[in-house]
Amino acid sequence: MLKYVEKTGKTVEEAIGLALEDLGADKESVDIEVVDEGNKGLFGLIGSKQARVKVTVKQNCNNVAVEKFLKDIFKEMEINVDIVINEEGKDMDINLKGDNMGILIGRRGETLDALQYLASIVANKGQENYKKVVIDTENYRRKREETLIRLANKVAERVVRFKKSVSLEPMNPYERRIIHSALQQNKQIETYSVGDEPNRKVVIAMR
Numbered sequence: 001m002l003k004y005v006e007k008t009g010k011t012v013e014e015a016i017g018l019a020l021e022d023l024g025a026d027k028e029s030v031d032i033e034v035v036d037e038g039n040k041g042l043f044g045l046i047g048s049k050q051a052r053v054k055v056t057v058k059q060n061c062n063n064v065a066v067e068k069f070l071k072d073i074f075k076e077m078e079i080n081v082d083i084v085i086n087e088e089g090k091d092m093d094i095n096l097k098g099d100n101m102g103i104l105i106g107r108r109g110e111t112l113d114a115l116q117y118l119a120s121i122v123a124n125k126g127q128e129n130y131k132k133v134v135i136d137t138e139n140y141r142r143k144r145e146e147t148l149i150r151l152a153n154k155v156a157e158r159v160v161r162f163k164k165s166v167s168l169e170p171m172n173p174y175e176r177r178i179i180h181s182a183l184q185q186n187k188q189i190e191t192y193s194v195g196d197e198p199n200r201k202v203v204i205a206m207r
Helices: 012-023 062-077 107-124 140-162 173-183
Strands: 004-009 030-036 051-057 082-088 091-097 132-136 189-194 201-206
Touching: 004 012, 012 030, 012 051, 062 082, 062 091, 062 107, 107 132, 107 140, 132 140, 140 173, 140 189, 140 201, 173 189, 173 201
Parallel strands: 091 132
Antiparallel strands: 004 051, 030 051, 082 091, 189 201
């Protein structure tokens, strides 16, 4: 991924704009060095020289770009949300706080997953090392994981009792992994996924 670019333009601002476009960044997440301010020359024609800038992506700009991205989304949604970002190593944990957070969770966490996916793209743009982004609110992901584990064990008991496989509701890859992981030590049953996204689901069956 690009870490810096040098660009020329009729003005310094034009050169900066072209560089930001190439990097997919904003001014808050880069360092700007004006290599040459250029000049208009005589009548803007004779002896004119373009401006040149070097724009470098800051090493620790991930959370700045992500926070701005999320703030812009919440502004368009007309909701007040406090964004708390904890960045440690290759992980970026984002906790959203506010009223009526259900609108950000969505059906089965679909809205939260979409925000997380887009924030991950923003966090990793222009970066060499991949940053894992997790967005949560009101401990939804922990509660959802606990619910899925209980569901997996309950259905597994039913499968063993009636010797008949059961297909669960469609889930995203993250939730399917929770089901598989919860039952991987069960010697009586097996789990596998069937179908195509976004309707791919887990099947719990006898071994």
